[in-house]
Amino acid sequence: MTSSTQSSTTSLDADPPADVDPPADVDAPVDADAPGGAEQADGASVGFDPDPAASRRLPDGHAGGGARGSGGASASGLGRNPALALAIRSWRQLTSMRTALLLLFLLALAAVPGSLLPQRNINPMRVEQYLSDHQTVGPLLDRLSGFDVFAAPWFAAIYLLLFISLIGCLSSRIRWHARALFTAPPKAPARPGRLPGGSAWESPLPPAEATAAARTALRGRRFRASATATDARRPDGTPDHSVAAEKGYLRETGNLVFHVALVGLLAAVGFGSWFGYSGTTLVVTGDGFANTLISYDQFTGGKLVNTAKLRPFSLTLDRFAATYEPNGEPADFRADVTYAPDLDTPTRQATVRVNHPLVLGDTKVYLIGHGYAPHFVLRDARGRTVWQGNVPCTPRDGMFTSTCTVKIPDAGLPPLGAQRVPQQLAFSGVFTPTTRLDPTHGYVSIYPAARAPGLTITGFVGNLHVDEGIPQNVYTVNTKDMRQLTLSGPAGAGRTAQVLALDNPGQRTLTGLPAGMRLEADSVAEFATFQVKSDPFKGEALLFSVLIILGLIASLRVRRRRVWVRATPAAGGGSTVEIGGLSRSHGDGFAAELGQLTTLVRDATVPVGAGPSTATDVTGTEDGGAATAPRGTQPRAAAADGAASRESEREH
Template sequence: MTVVEDRPATAGAPPPGRGNPLWALLRNSWRQLTSMRTALILLFLLAVAAVPGSIFPQRSVSRENVAEYFAAHPKLAPAIDRLFAFDVYASPWFAAIYLLLFTSLIGCVLPRLRDHVRALRTVPPDAPKRLDRLPQHAPGAERPEEPAAVAAEIAKTLRRRRWRTRLRETSDGWTVAAEKGYLKETGNLLFHFAMLAVLVGVGFGHWYGWHANRLLVEGADQGFCSAVTQFDESVLGPRVDASDLPDFCVRMTDFESTFQSSGVPKSFEATVEVSENGGDYRPDRFTVNDPLRLDGANINLIGQGYAPVLRYTDRYGASQTKVVPFLPGDLNMTSEGVVQFPDVNLDPATGERDPKLQMGFEGVFLPTGGTDGSATSKFPAADNPVLYIAAYRGDLGLDVGKPSSVYALNREQIADGDLKKISGERPYVLRPGEKWTLDDGSTLEFAGIRRFATISIRHDPTQFLMLIGAVLGLAGLMLSLFTHRRRVWFRVVPAENGSAIEAGGLPRTDYPGFGDEFAALTRHIKEGTP
């Protein structure tokens, strides 16, 4: 007869949720997302997703370049714009990869951290019965001391060598178990936490950071203050308003630069006067690798150039002076630029201005002109400054409301005949202090030269966090690469002349040098030497 034993109704029931297909799908999806393989795939996808940001111009960097791309590719640009090609880092698909990677890393790191803490609190396991089956084995050797004293000395020696040690008494003697190399997993976890810190820093830096560019010309009349309207380009984070910008003003009083014989810049330094929060101006300096730090914003020096000072006197004797930066085009600072005088030739009798009498000048500036007459600079320093310039008269096209470049004349106006060249085929040559008299009696004077610096202003509230993440990531990587998990066991049993010692070792990771380390360790312990 078969006896059926009574059991609780829930004894054979499946765990909660196991019979639910939706719960099983969510559980399996979470396991796949938080696996190390998925994290590596997402990291690779994040790198691939950033590639279009370096191929196509980005609106967050330069809206002018995006507009030029639309003008050059009228059919392609609207199509790729729908895929956020010009806003890669603010696109939904980039944010999705970013958040999935962040979630995956958290899901990978937290269970491993829990297991690592549990492993650190666990004592080393006892010695196996057959030490001779381990990869490293040292057969028995005798010492004259008692087994308890020998085992205690072995444990002390291993602790001195920073092994986690456990001394146990057995029925036939003593065993000493030791393990080392848990810093390898500590380094792995440290590296992953550093990656999380970097991801957090990038996200919050994008939200609460801002950056701007400014071309700063030498002179007290050419300074600027921290306002969006006074920046040449500016990008504010989604959580930053124009009123959140720090209050400071900067004006450059001097700019010094030195060059190698090949024309490569050796050093350049800007001397400025700075006012913060409406206070008095104070002198300061900054160079390429030593930015100017103002109220959480770093001002970096990223470029240099020359700004000719041109004075135009119209046919009625009224003068206007402009300091115009010319943009360098080669290593020797051959620079091109445009100066426009739309408000000249105002008739004093009627007080009216004829738009057909506006003046524009287009030229090439050479810091060091040669004797061959070519419009190419021979050296970037202003050793022999020369200005090749051409004059245009007519409607500059500035009153139509269309945006235009400040470094080139409006080619449409020239093509339509509204802006005509009046200087002939060959440009006029001017040196500092010289004047050029035009056909209507007006003059253009090359009054001097000023230096300008291209500066980048950046505020990143998570900069320190990014630095800490980079340092910790490097430290964790070094620990992970150069630390190895291994275990050793010693069995000490009574012998005729004292104690017999047998040792075994097991590397937990690939460690080619473990055999030499084990041999040296057992030799010192068996001989009783330090």
């Protein structure tokens, strides 16, 4: 017999088709005395509702032979239309629970690259660094949407198929469960006392009063109990006095709530991707950001997002602070900002930390990265400022050794030659927050904080091609049409590379530039990278997540069980009362519960002072062990026990 753990799964059973009625004999009583009575105990009346579709499959895989007798015509029509038959077979395969579980596994598997590879909508700088470090496999992963996994077509295909499969599974299952909720429990078998754990005793009450008392007692234990009508008759014509009680429908309800909430969660996430957006922006200390499309370094919006109507908030990065452990491990990051939630609201102060975003309605501002931005000033031969600004550098390691690229297209230099080739300046260098000279690797950083900031820099002059309308990577320099400069600085004159000490006024200036210009790196600021994410359906997603947990708890904790009581007239007056029951799963304490119910019903049917009752435990154990029974009835009782066991196995 299958173990009880298998019956506790949260997946749905096979989906019953909508055009199949429950078995016609679901409410038929079982008469163990009639021919074949023991075999009838294996039917739906003493067990749990079998899958209506499981026993009604035609060779082509679709259900038929229902109570309405429409299966044959349907099969004939499908045989004449192979395309329709293939479509129906494919639909049923797609909406089977096996396919849904497979798609759920594939969805989880497809999400793995999104956690292993940097994603453009989260940190585009890391994506660029990855492409630079892995020039062979990087472009291949990019073509396969490896850096934008959750917006990839193949991920959306799995997502959509799972959504359709779950809806197809649930539509028929919900209708079937709704009918079961309003259907009376199956009638009692002829000998409920012969079921595993059943009992029988004598009661001084007439059969009708005994069953009424039993029904009241079972309802007191929150069983859904129904008694037969007063004029009900058994197949042999004798009066039928019995009670059928059922409990544990919340298990299937929780199962359905779990899966419906899962569909709702998928829908909320899907609608969130249509109406939501995500973008990243780099803000240097002292600078600001306004929530407009042009202010983003990278922006990903849903298909239904109106970029002209983004939430009109703004913020200014007042201060960024980072603390590190002595070994260089990060301890804490914080960004102090001044923000305005709307156009007409006063500014407010806030601190943004990792995993502690700034919340503005359904929009959140996350702190996802930081780095250093040296401040450069380009002056002409007269000392006038030609250009100045902070240039963010891309971190390369945990000690924040960073790559810096400075492009100055408007340096004021005259064009060269008859072709009037633009003469523009560019500088490329490596920034080290705490600089030390390594005999092997040159100047390196030994700590991520800016305790001794240094910059190793080289210069170029020529055509940057920035005026041709072709997008360029701001973090790299194309030196194809440029020549390298010989610079003068702290390392001496006539060198292609110089090392500047940004905290030493005498060692942070480059000379030897065209037209007598000089470049000074006079300070270093920190920048913060923010991710702005809007998800208008996050509340619905949270609600469905809670329902998933509640449904899962109900489906795992609640047990489905049925109890039957039958009263027959006794020879000396009164009645003989029999009680028995079945549980969908074994080893769940049902034997103890059935014993308590037996005592409860016995006390209700044997009034105080009526004298001792004669109780007979017909089977004694839940597993259908040896039992005490009147002489000549043991084989029939054993057959009923075997039938009940077969029913339980089929249910599991």
